[in-house]
Amino acid sequence: MNQPTGQEDKVLSTEEKIKEAARKLFTQKGFAAVRTRDIADEAGINLALLNYYFRSKQKLFDIIMLENFRKFLHIVSGRVLDDSLTLEEKIALLVDIEIDMLTQNPDLPLFVLNEIRVNPNKIAMEMHSGDVPGVSRLLAQLISANGSGEAPQMQPLHFLANLIGLTVFPFVGRPMLQKITGVDEDAFYKMMQERKKLIPIWIKAILNCS
Amino acid sequence: MNQPTGQEDKVLSTEEKIKEAARKLFTQKGFAAVRTRDIADEAGINLALLNYYFRSKQKLFDIIMLENFRKFLHIVSGRVLDDSLTLEEKIALLVDIEIDMLTQNPDLPLFVLNEIRVNPNKIAMEMHSGDVPGVSRLLAQLISANGSGEAPQMQPLHFLANLIGLTVFPFVGRPMLQKITGVDEDAFYKMMQERKKLIPIWIKAILNCS
DNA sequence: GTCTATATACGGATAGAC
DNA sequence: GTCTATCCGTATATAGAC
Structure with a gap:
């Protein structure tokens, strides 16, 4: 995923871990089919941290959607x-x-x-x-x-x-x-x-x- | 939709109305993004009838999915x-x-x-x-x-x-x-x-x- | 078969301790 | 920043009258 960087991707910040987990799940299943709990589990973090870093599920999704869209186009x-x-x-x-x-x-x-x-x-x-x-x-x-x-x-x-x-x-x-x-x-x-x-x-x- | 039949499609049974509404919404939005209430509204029937005819949302979806899949293939x-x-x-x-x-x-x-x-x-x-x-x-x-x-x-x-x-x-x-x-x-x-x-x-x- | 009312579960979000 | 516990809206499903 992060091939250009020299270091391997185990040293992600909590925020980055959440985002990567969200990207994976949202991209595979779409907004409605993913639960915030799934994202937290996938990221290996506590559920409350998701709302701490990204106000809501919707806000997090919007970020992922925009990035995906840009990457595709x-x-x-x-x-x-x-x-x-x-x-x-x-x-x-x-x-x-x-x-x-x-x-x-x-x-x-x-x-x-x-x-x-x-x-x-x-x-x-x-x-x-x-x-x-x-x-x-x-x-x-x-x-x-x-x-x-x-x-x-x-x-x-x-x-x-x-x-x-x-x-x-x-x-x-x-x-x-x-x-x-x-x-x-x-x-x-x-x-x-x-x-x-x-x-x-x-x-x-x-x-x-x- | 039902072009081969001679009669026009206003005389659907309740069961058929639910199925057609479900087909439309599920096909557009997928399982998770559709609420049973949406289907009931779209079909113009009472919510409880959905469970009366098709035990659950999931069972109804499975029927639609199978039919869609067959039609496509x-x-x-x-x-x-x-x-x-x-x-x-x-x-x-x-x-x-x-x-x-x-x-x-x-x-x-x-x-x-x-x-x-x-x-x-x-x-x-x-x-x-x-x-x-x-x-x-x-x-x-x-x-x-x-x-x-x-x-x-x-x-x-x-x-x-x-x-x-x-x-x-x-x-x-x-x-x-x-x-x-x-x-x-x-x-x-x-x-x-x-x-x-x-x-x-x-x-x-x-x-x-x- | 069709309705109203309601039980029950689930998921998003937050309060508050640490 | 991170955790536990919990609140609360919402959605599925059913009970029971008609």
Whole structure:
């Protein structure tokens, strides 16, 4: 979880322990299905401390939700913002970063997609203020590519649905896909690594065929 | 909802009213976030009747969950089982049926995928007994196609992830996709209709490019 | 079958000692 | 900062009249 730091994560403060436990449980089960007692147990702390550090269950959840949401959307930030890259290079980079992120946070997309549907209001603001950093530029680049002869018309919605669907969906549907195909967890994650190279190729093929 | 029946759905029995209300709310919000009072209000019946007809909230939920799960998986049944169809024909038919089903039940996939993750045990049985009717045959057909020269190797897991991802994901991510692209609900569902023709073409392109 | 009233349990939150 | 004990609202479920 905290790989970049040199020290291993056993020296968390009480507040951090609560937050990490809350993140784990809320992300897996959602707000209503988690009891504050579960969080306290998971964190190995006393129940009263939860309210001491974070006034209420709701406040704690809001913090986790915002952080999860940012992490999910800000995949496309920093490096991918550089406009020197071609559309194809951006796609390859984006898929690479996103699959790494999803491998480390496999429960994130289901949580976020659920919250967006249940709670469109809280989310809308974040969606516009952050503006999903690189995505608008990516779509602009797609549209200008539409103009040139190389690849014909492709609606931004279809393009995004394809790109995110191919990249994110396997993680959302992992238990189902494993059950149907009989692939174990190790093999599954190895195949997700393969997809880093495959998806950009597939996306290109899709763009060239309408 | 009950389109095949000639009569319109205002003449539901009390039991059916409760079940329909429960289906709607549970599918949207999940078990923990729904109160029995919400279901009673939505159904327009007295709270005590819920326990009279379905012993408990949990029992009622189990019924809904099982039905939702079957509906989601049995997309691939009946017509698609016919083995006279080629792989390409099956894909086109499957995508067509699935998009129609998802258009009428847009909350279904998120509910089912959530439940599978939270509750893998209850689900496993259903997954084997039903064996996701047409899918195993579809995959067998894919593998035999791998053998012939036409299309090279494609792992079943990649194939399924692509097919389901392209078809199902847009519905799971609809609110997000609409927000990012600015497409309204009407236009969104029209584009889903377009995808009935596009996805089979894209899948073919993907199969031909590795 | 349907209602009102109520028992009972559970979960979020706090008071107050240490 | 951390603990124990407890309060209190809320939600499920049932008893019993009609």
